[in-house]
Amino acid sequence: MPDFSFYILLFQKVVFVIGALIYLIFAIVIVRQVTTMTKNVNDSFNPFLIIFSYLHLIFAVFLVLLTLFVL
Amino acid sequence: MPRATDLDNIAPDDPITPPQDSAITPPPEPSVQEPSSPTPPPSHPKKKKKVFNSPVNEIRAEIDHILNGAKNSFASFQIRPSKFVFSEQEKDEQIILVMRQHWFTNVRWILLTLLMVIAPIFLTFVPILSFFPARYQMVSILFWYIITFAFAFEQFLSWYFNVYIVTDERVVDIDFVNLLNKKFSDAKISFIQDVTSHVSGMSQTLLNYGTILIQTASEVNELVFEKIPNPEVVVKVLQQLRQEEEQEAIEGRLR
Numbered sequence: 001m002p003d004f005s006f007y008i009l010l011f012q013k014v015v016f017v018i019g020a021l022i023y024l025i026f027a028i029v030i031v032r033q034v035t036t037m038t039k040n041v042n043d044s045f046n047p048f049l050i051i052f053s054y055l056h057l058i059f060a061v062f063l064v065l066l067t068l069f070v071l
Numbered sequence: 072m073p074r075a076t077d078l079d080n081i082a083p084d085d086p087i088t089p090p091q092d093s094a095i096t097p098p099p100e101p102s103v104q105e106p107s108s109p110t111p112p113p114s115h116p117k118k119k120k121k122v123f124n125s126p127v128n129e130i131r132a133e134i135d136h137i138l139n140g141a142k143n144s145f146a147s148f149q150i151r152p153s154k155f156v157f158s159e160q161e162k163d164e165q166i167i168l169v170m171r172q173h174w175f176t177n178v179r180w181i182l183l184t185l186l187m188v189i190a191p192i193f194l195t196f197v198p199i200l201s202f203f204p205a206r207y208q209m210v211s212i213l214f215w216y217i218i219t220f221a222f223a224f225e226q227f228l229s230w231y232f233n234v235y236i237v238t239d240e241r242v243v244d245i246d247f248v249n250l251l252n253k254k255f256s257d258a259k260i261s262f263i264q265d266v267t268s269h270v271s272g273m274s275q276t277l278l279n280y281g282t283i284l285i286q287t288a289s290e291v292n293e294l295v296f297e298k299i300p301n302p303e304v305v306v307k308v309l310q311q312l313r314q315e316e317e318q319e320a321i322e323g324r325l326r
Contacts, residue, residue, distance in 0.1 A: 037232045
């Protein structure tokens with residue numbers, strides 16, 4: 001019979017995975033919004049913002065993988 | 072200036088030729104020089120090349136003069152930016168000013184971000200995550216940092232994409248609220264009725280930024296340019312642009 005702490009850790013893992021997935025959706029929204037905004041307002045700093053938004057998305061994907069496989 | 076004899080039949084852009092046998096001789100144009108004039112060559116040939124020094128050109132020169140005295144506050148106050156374009160811009164519309172909120176308005180979230188960055192250090196003094204396994208602690212801290220990054224990035228985007236634009240034809244306010252709502256408001260310069268600038272508080276007085284309220288007769292009856300640098304310069308530029316629009320209306324060149 002598994003330990004009671006196992007269920008607590010499992011619950012924590014589920015919370016982390018759900019949190020990471022919500023965050024991933026948020027990161028996708030940011031990429032979409034930055035793309036839309038840069039089309040509306042075209043300034044010299046825009047390419048950096050697009051790169052940042054995609055980096056952020058990659059981090060979010062990394063976080064999901066981390067919560068799934070490391071925890 | 073020579074007057075047309077039949078004002079009822081003349082179009083605004085018709086050239087007016089003075090009558091040859093007119094009794095009243097028109098005064099000479101100040102900018103046109105006689106070819107056989109014995110006067111010495113001008114010291115500023117560029118200025119003298121203007122054959123027709125119209126009031127509109129004078130107003131534009133005055134706008135340039137006003138803008139030359141303004142401080143460029145990083146990306147918050149761009150004068151005639153060469154690379155800036157917005158999607159609703161018309162083909163022959165010239166951007167005169169692009170403004171964002173003053174850089175000082177970002178200090179609050181930058182300080183908060185720095186606090187969030189150093190917050191995990193306090194976990195060594197207050198071990199609230201110590202009952203988690205090590206890998207859970209690591210992921211928690213990673214979560215914290217990525218949320219910190221997202222907070223700072225979102226704040227920066229909100230500042231960067233909230234833009235106030237003054238063109239030669241209209242004033243534009245582009246707002247992105249919480250990354251999900253875009254608001255675009257514009258008003259033609261000729262519809263502006265009243266411009267009020269408002270500088271209050273110590274930081275605004277010291278750093279010369281403030282809010283401008285633009286009352287218009289258009290559908291959007293008030294545009295608010297919040298916490299922009301050099302508010303009095305913007306007010307003066309808008310006054311000049313209104314004069315230019317009035318002059319263009321008199322000359323019949325209104326777009």
